[in-house]
Amino acid sequence: MKILAADYLVTMDETRKIIRNGAVLFEGSQIVDISFDRELARSKYPDAEFEYLGSNSVIMPSLINAHVHLEFSKNKTTLHYGNFIDWLSSVIEKKELTSEIDLVSSMQDALRLMKKSGIGALGAVSSFGKDVEVLASSGMRVTLFNEILGTGEERAEEIKSDFLRRFETSKRYASSMLTPAISLHSTYSSSRRLIDFAASFAKENSLKICTHFMESKAERFWLDKNRGEFKVFFKAYFGVERSVIKADDFLSKLSGLKAIFVHCTHATDAELELIRNDGGFVVHCPVSNRLLGGRLLDVETAKNMGIEYITATDGLSSNYTLNLWNEMRNALFGYADLSLKLLPYDLLKSVTINAAKALGINSGKLEVGQNADLIAFCLPGFVEEDEYLPLQIILHTNKVDKLIINGVEING
Numbered sequence: 001m002k003i004l005a006a007d008y009l010v011t012m013d014e015t016r017k018i019i020r021n022g023a024v025l026f027e028g029s030q031i032v033d034i035s036f037d038r039e040l041a042r043s044k045y046p047d048a049e050f051e052y053l054g055s056n057s058v059i060m061p062s063l064i065n066a067h068v069h070l071e072f073s074k075n076k077t078t079l080h081y082g083n084f085i086d087w088l089s090s091v092i093e094k095k096e097l098t099s100e101i102d103l104v105s106s107m108q109d110a111l112r113l114m115k116k117s118g119i120g121a122l123g124a125v126s127s128f129g130k131d132v133e134v135l136a137s138s139g140m141r142v143t144l145f146n147e148i149l150g151t152g153e154e155r156a157e158e159i160k161s162d163f164l165r166r167f168e169t170s171k172r173y174a175s176s177m178l179t180p181a182i183s184l185h186s187t188y189s190s191s192r193r194l195i196d197f198a199a200s201f202a203k204e205n206s207l208k209i210c211t212h213f214m215e216s217k218a219e220r221f222w223l224d225k226n227r228g229e230f231k232v233f234f235k236a237y238f239g240v241e242r243s244v245i246k247a248d249d250f251l252s253k254l255s256g257l258k259a260i261f262v263h264c265t266h267a268t269d270a271e272l273e274l275i276r277n278d279g280g281f282v283v284h285c286p287v288s289n290r291l292l293g294g295r296l297l298d299v300e301t302a303k304n305m306g307i308e309y310i311t312a313t314d315g316l317s318s319n320y321t322l323n324l325w326n327e328m329r330n331a332l333f334g335y336a337d338l339s340l341k342l343l344p345y346d347l348l349k350s351v352t353i354n355a356a357k358a359l360g361i362n363s364g365k366l367e368v369g370q371n372a373d374l375i376a377f378c379l380p381g382f383v384e385e386d387e388y389l390p391l392q393i394i395l396h397t398n399k400v401d402k403l404i405i406n407g408v409e410i411n412g
């Protein structure tokens with residue numbers, strides 16, 4: 001058994017408990033006790049290994065990046081930002097982005113950075129299956145969303161068999177730490193046959209499913225009116241004249257799956273209600289949304305509707321770092337009209353317990369019986385009021401001193 005003690009324990013549990021001078025006790029892969037007094041914990045478990053993490057130290061659940069595309073980690077300065085269609089065209093045209101050259105090392109660098117910043121679990125969208133091996137050996141808890149997409153009905157069988165081949169490969173790496181899942185790319189990039197296939201495949205195999213949903217004004221126009229920038233784009237690249245599906249039809253095809261809808265920045269209130277009523281999840285990626293010329297998710301409306309949103313980085317094709325602290329800081333400044341007493345805690349929730357619920361993992365809060373997935377770091381000074389602790393944590397943290405996943409200390 002190990003006792004980790006800190007000045008602040010941010011439990012992220014349902015009662016929002018913050019414990020001063022407390023300790024977390026874990027044995028093997030599980031949290032077995034939470035103590036309100038570190039000295040009492042020490043005397044209660046005299047044989048346990050004890051470690052106090054120092055002045056102004058914080059222990060909290062490790063972070064969860066619920067939406068990332070690791071295979072796009074090579075992008076640094078090449079893609080076009082500011083408009084979704086310009087960006088998408090640049091992703092398609094710049095083939096070197098996904099070429100094999102330096103791909104593995106760029107993915108390893110990205111994973112190393114995430115671990116240093118305290119990310120212990122990922123929802124990774126895998127487009128080509130080139131990331132499976134590095135993810136499986138990362139020591140992180142991974143939900144691997146094998147992606148499926150393709151607009152032409154005539155190519156549906158070929159696309160399905162490529163997906164099934166990648167899915168079978170990912171199953172060979174399946175373990176208590178890696179769970180194969182499915183990603184249906186988006187509303188606009190798949191034929192009806194593929195949408196039906198993805199939904200029934202997820203259902204039959206009890207898989208987690210995620211999809212990009214209403215990320216841009218162009219997507220909204222295309223699905224609602226068969227107009228706008230997507231019309232030009234689809235004609236140029238795929239010879240397609242009309243959207244294959246309306247948004248509500250798309251949502252109804254995924255109903256019953258508790259799907260993860262990524263972005264939703266241009267979703268209507270009625271669509272958000274449908275997602276909520278179905279037990280689905282909403283992920284937003286503020287940096288990506290800004291860079292691709294979109295807008296930020298209306299998190300206050302979502303929250304008032306009872307949607308516990310999730311914050312994630314998306315891939316390096318639409319971000320400059322996969323550090324979730326950075327993502328939270330950007331959100332903090334992006335939502336300039338929201339309370340600095342409430343928003344920071346919501347953001348911490350969005351990368352811990354909310355993300356854990358979406359991925360279906362037993363992590364994201366410090367509680368007896370949870371996975372021992374936690375991080376420790378130190379703040380530069382004392383924080384007097386608990387209500388400002390989440391804000392100070394987000395302002396001052398970039399990397400962590402300790403990342404423990406499944407009870408094992410991971411060195412980035």
Ligand SMILES: [Zn+2]
Pocket residue numbers: 067069212262314315
């Ligand atoms: Zn994405």
